Amino acid sequence: MSGAPVLEASGVTLRYGAVVAVDDVDIAVAPGVLHGVIGPNGAGKSSFMDALSGRRRLSAGTVMLGGEDITRRKVAWRRTHGMARSFQKTSVFNSMSVRTQLEMVARRNREEDLDSIVHAFALEPYLDQPCSAISYGLQRSVDIAMALIGKPHVVLLDEPGAGLSQEESVRMLDHIRALCSERDVAAVLVEHDVDGVFRVCDEVTVLSLGTVLACGKPADVRANPAVIEAYLGSQA
């Protein structure tokens, strides 16, 4: 733990009609901390990310960024004020070159040192290719690189390993772990790969049917009987 939480959300609730996708969820993440969110399909992980990032309007609850209430702020405002996200379904600018889109986002978010981000994701050889021409794994790297531009305080990563091979996924998680510490970013990581999350995260929240089943250090959460019963089953 390094200091006060920069991202603090409480009572986050998201309803679609009669369905409650996210029900009264709290989260607090300090700089440099990688906070994993796991849960079975339909647990509300992606909805929770949409709620935190402003993609969906909250039915109830508040989201605070660096002590400021941003619950009603638009996504563009959040991005330029330090909250970035990546997408489960890779979201890049397909017709633009890797260079053009990274430079564009860097200009908007006042990033002085784009080289280090390009270097961290080893994107140098692909800078002049259109994003549609590079592999899915590289597009995923561009997606996450864009989220890290401008030194955001909070980064929300929605299944960065989705669509990658087992090996690529492991490398991606290690990579995120390192970047999170080096850049002192508060990161929330939604991931299917439970073992991966327990391996790299400092804190873990387990969601089930939209509510928090357990939250804490990976070892404690792994040992939690409710988690074992409801989610991890006999594998844990």
Next chain:
Amino acid sequence: MSSVPTAVSTDDPAVVPDLDDDAGGMLDGRVSVGLERRVVLRGAIVAAVVLVLGLFVPNIITDSYDMGVAADGVVLGIMAIGIGFLAHRSGLISLGHTAFYGGSAYGLAIATTHWGWSPTSAALFAVVGGTLLAVAIGALVIRITGFGFLMLTLAFGQALYAVSTLTSVRSVTGAFDGISVTYAGENTKFLGMTQAQLGAPHTFWPLAWISLVVVAFGLWLVGRSRFGVTLEAIRDNEERARFSGYNTYLPRLGGFAISGACASIAGVLFALKASYVSPDVLGFQLAGDSLIATIVGGFTILVGPAIGAVLYIYAQGKFGDTGNLELYMGLALIVTVIFLPGGVTGWVVEQFRRLRTLVAGRKGASRS
């Protein structure tokens, strides 16, 4: 993995990179999207050369009728490159640019004939008015994309057409009779040209041609600017653009307004040349013509729609006599959409690229 930046020095200052693109060094540590002086200069030189060459067209085309066809083509072309700009940069197909074209044509006619303004101030008023109309209509329709956008722009264009033909505004617009443009004030010249000179194709040509080149160069600059890159990003992936910190509404509205300004300029030129404005300038026929010209010419290349417009007006002159104009234009549109997805200019550029790759391949083979 380490985040320690390594000194990558691919951008050797001694080796000037090819001028071929927005050559900017990400790896030399600065952020450089947008216009570079070198690229702008090169574009300006090309524009200046094209501009000067075009001024000699009246020396080549001596026949007054043919010259009129060429001038009409250029005027329609100015509107068409505006429509093409919007289609290319924002992915929006408009059937309502006649609202700005016709609106500004009426603006000029009303300001000169009814208010006694000089043609110069009337022209300025008309272009500004047409552009403001584009901002107003754009503010309402720009959030909608695809088919809805097409239909809404058509609806606005047709609404304006209907207004212009109302009996209650007959004293202003002349309803179906239209209005003849008369210059009554003290200053009856436009940029030193009398109304008769404006009406004669050979003397009108320089005005139309210079306008086309200036508009095209302006759009080229906008397309290459940071604003142009933002528009492209929004077209590509609006959600990601928002999640990258961009307000996506205002840039789209800006692009629409620029496109509407092109149509307004074309409308003013039309009114200056024809000295007569009727509801046809707001009509569905013209909206369709301008869009067909844009698609046949191809809007992936900036000047494609202008070439399409000249071809269109030429074909109109050729086939109009046979009475089968619509049939031929329909066939041309079908052939273009099915076989030449990039339009005529897109096809030409594609062939040129292929040839270049072929030549480069042969060179490579002979070397090894």
